[in-house]
Amino acid sequence: MKAQSRRNRGEGLGSGGYCLCPKCGGRIQHRSGLPCQNERCPACGAKMLREGSTHHRLWKEKHEGERWK
Numbered sequence: 001m002k003a004q005s006r007r008n009r010g011e012g013l014g015s016g017g018y019c020l021c022p023k024c025g026g027r028i029q030h031r032s033g034l035p036c037q038n039e040r041c042p043a044c045g046a047k048m049l050r051e052g053s054t055h056h057r058l059w060k061e062k063h064e065g066e067r068w069k
Helices: 002-009 054-067
Strands: 018-020 027-029
Touching: none
Parallel strands: none
Antiparallel strands: 018 027
16 A cells, blocks of 8 residues: 555655756756646756656666667
């Protein structure tokens, strides 16, 4: 039951931090109560990722690997 409630509430990263754009690298302040993936990048319109989230970490690992190819 604990895992289910955590899944419904997000990753528990707190109210601070930033939302990052995986397309253009834009960065905006995270707004409490609004998941970053519900935000759109003001520069290019792509969905944002929460800095430090699982999705951000996976995106970062993928793109760091591509940089060295």
